[in-house]
Amino acid sequence: MVIELDCTFGVWKNELLLIEKIFFNINLMKTMHNTLRGWLLENNYDDILKTIDDILIEWQHIGNKQRRNWWDVLAGDKDGKSRIISGREIPVLKAAQIRKGVKVTENAICRDENENLPIPINANNKWQKNRN
Numbered sequence: 001m002v003i004e005l006d007c008t009f010g011v012w013k014n015e016l017l018l019i020e021k022i023f024f025n026i027n028l029m030k031t032m033h034n035t036l037r038g039w040l041l042e043n044n045y046d047d048i049l050k051t052i053d054d055i056l057i058e059w060q061h062i063g064n065k066q067r068r069n070w071w072d073v074l075a076g077d078k079d080g081k082s083r084i085i086s087g088r089e090i091p092v093l094k095a096a097q098i099r100k101g102v103k104v105t106e107n108a109i110c111r112d113e114n115e116n117l118p119i120p121i122n123a124n125n126k127w128q129k130n131r132n
Contacts, residue, residue: 036070036118039095043115048074048091055086071096071118080105 040049052070059066073083074096080103082092094108099118 036074039116039118043095044111045093048093051088051090055088058086071099071121075100075102076105076108080107082107 037049040046040052058064068085073085073090074093076092076097077083080092080097083090092105092108094104094110095115095118097104097108099120101121
């Protein structure tokens with residue numbers, strides 16, 4: 001069976017994901033509000049979302065069940081440099097650095113100065129030591 005695809009983003013976003021899901025039985029994450037995926041789509045970071053999806057699809061094909069906090073990856077390393085995950089460079093986002101509470105670096109990408117900030121990190125007391 002030969003499948004010809006137009007490589008425009010609209011086709012990638014719809015038909016290609018459907019084809020991969022049908023032929024390779026890939027369970028992609030749903031886009032939901034208040035998630036990294038939803039925020040990336042709402043703020044025009046479709047290319048970064050595609051890179052993350054490509055990595056997740058590759059991991060699923062090879063049986064890698066590794067999980068990542070992608071907000072941390074998008075905030076960069078301790079020096080604010082982009083990280084390399086599965087041979088792909090993941091750019092640093094200004095919003096991710098603000099969310100994480102680290103210094104915003106010059107190489108951080110911000111495509112719209114009026115973009116919505118991502119949901120802040122919720123503090124929980126799950127790992128807090130009891131000092132009684």
